[in-house]
Amino acid sequence: MSSIKSHISLFVATLLFAINYWVSKDLVGSLSVTQLVFYRTIGATAIFSVIFIIRQKQKIPIKDILYLGLAGLFGIAINQLLFFGGLQYTSAIDTATIHVSNPVIVLVLSIIFLKSKFTKTRLIGIVLGAVGALILILYQKGFQINTESLKGNLMILGNTTAYAAFLVMIKPMLKKYDTFTVMFWVYLFASIVILPFGIESFSNTNIVLIIQNHAISLFYIIVMITFLAYFLSTYSLRKLSPTVVSFYIYLQPVLAMIIAIILGEELPNFVKIVASLIIFSGVYLVNKEPSS
Secondary structure (H helix, E strand, O other): OHHHHHHHHHHHHHHHHHHHHHHHHHOEOOEOHHHHHHHHHHHHHHHHHHHHHHOOOOOOOHHHHHHHHHHHHHHHHHHHHHHHHHHOOOOHHHHHHHHOOHHHHHHHHHHHHOOOOOOHHHHHHHHHHHHHHHHHHHOOOOOOOOHHHHHHHHHHHHHHHHHHHHHHHHHHHHOOOOHHHHHHHHHHHHHHHHHHHHHHHHHOOOHHHHHHHHHHHHHHHHHHHHHHHHHHHHHHOOOOOHHHHHHHHHHHHHHHHHHHHHOOOOOOOHHHHHHHHHHHHHHHHHHHOOOO
């Protein structure tokens, strides 16, 4: 039952990330990269702090607090700064394509640092998921290589590698502490790192005007994505392996496509249906293996 709850949590988080493709459009051009990262991180940290204060606190040794701080540096600070920074120079198609490498990076890091089992079934599942995701992404066309996009693509590769390291790093901590405790310390340290980058741009913005024009979008990216989706993904790590958690990234283009069809922005066709079936086959094979 706990494993089923973890998969449900992970699916909900993936759906929230898929919806975010549309919500983020409202903020593009209105907020700079540093402002967007600043609002997201500080906002989510405030939420986690309130919950952490009112809940019964777990005692954590200083070495584990510093370890969670390092995880926050990779998973939140470096991850978000490189992601939004890279988007300035590269396209959404390039970004989505590079993110396909995430489960592979997680699998390699898990084998090295967590001594995870390497099986042919899981490898086949990852390959199938990558193939299906690439078909969906590249079918939209637009992949490009030039000097600027290369710079952006390298930043996106750094972003997805940092997130992969984050998933592998916090897995041992979730066996010792509850999810809210882990996320509080992770976000607290991430905020300390991001604060110098965003405080100046924050002071130069009309926050009242931004809230008036983009209140719903800001609420979504702070509460639904940076707080809830990250929490659900981390919660699922308690019972599932980092490889399984990262694999759900392959479902994002499928869910985004379904949402686009519902909104009338796309029409289903043979290629999209086959690609989706390939991804779901990969999901089945990856989850067929033990989650440890």
